[in-house]
Amino acid sequence: MFDKSSFEEMKKEIESLLEGRKDKLEPICQYLYDHVPYYNWVGFYLVDGSKKLRLGPYVGEPTVHTTISFGQGICGQAAQTKHNFVIQDVTKETNYLSCSPDVKSEIVIPMMKNGKVIGELDIDSHYLSPFDEKDEAFLEWICKILTSE
Numbered sequence: 001m002f003d004k005s006s007f008e009e010m011k012k013e014i015e016s017l018l019e020g021r022k023d024k025l026e027p028i029c030q031y032l033y034d035h036v037p038y039y040n041w042v043g044f045y046l047v048d049g050s051k052k053l054r055l056g057p058y059v060g061e062p063t064v065h066t067t068i069s070f071g072q073g074i075c076g077q078a079a080q081t082k083h084n085f086v087i088q089d090v091t092k093e094t095n096y097l098s099c100s101p102d103v104k105s106e107i108v109i110p111m112m113k114n115g116k117v118i119g120e121l122d123i124d125s126h127y128l129s130p131f132d133e134k135d136e137a138f139l140e141w142i143c144k145i146l147t148s149e
Contacts, residue, residue: 002036002037002038004132004134004135004138007134007135007137007138010031010035010138011138011141013031014028014031014142014145015145017031018145024146025044025056025057025146026057028042028044028121028142028146029042029043029044029057029058029059030042030059032059032123032142033059033060038125038126038127038130039123039125040060040102040103040124040125040126041058041059041060041061041063041099041100041103041122041123041124042058042059042060042121042122042123043055043056043057043058043059043060043063043121043122043123044056044057044058044111044119044120044121044122045068045075045079045119045120045122046118046119047079047116047117047118047119051069051070052067052068052069052070053067053068053069053070053075053076053079053119053120054066054067055067056119060124061099061100061102063099063100064099065097065099068097072095072097073095073096073097074087074090074093074095074096074097074106074108074122075097075108075120075122077095078108078109078110078117078120079110079117079120082110082112082117083110084107084108084109084110084136084140085106085107085108086107086131086135086136087105087106087107088105088128088129088130088131089104089105089128089129090103090104090105090106091104099124100124102126103124103125103126104125104126104127104128105124105125105127105128105129105130105131106122106123106124106125107122107123107125107131107135107136107139108120108121108122108123109121109136109139109140109142109143110143111143111146111147112143112147113147118147120143121139121142121143123139
């Protein structure tokens with residue numbers, strides 16, 4: 001089983017990985033996908049200026065959801081409300097956009113700049129209830145370092 005206390009060590013590795021890089025989103029996706037066994041799809045959606053999210057870099061199975069309107073699905077709800085969404089069982093959600101029958105849970109963390117959502121980090125898992133406050137805090141930290149420049 002994955003030891004979530006390793007998130008602290010992973011923060012140091014991520015800081016090192018991103019140092020001096022202009023392209024930060026793709027390396028983050030690959031790192032998270034490679035290092036957290038229940039992160040089975042890792043990607044970013046970026047706001048395009050018209051209240052829509054457009055799929056950015058990701059690692060995992062291809063998705064048909066390349067454009068999502070604010071309010072649509074879990075990602076759209078997170079963008080609209082500016083709140084994290086931690087969904088432990090996607091089958092219990094009425095507004096869930098299914099990417100794969102293998103997905104059992106999802107966590108979405110909005111990326112904020114000057115009070116506005118500029119994108120979000122979206123992670124799908126093939127396991128029920130894998131996410132907790134440690135995942136949420138770790139992923140919030142990642143979104144903060146990505147938007148702090």
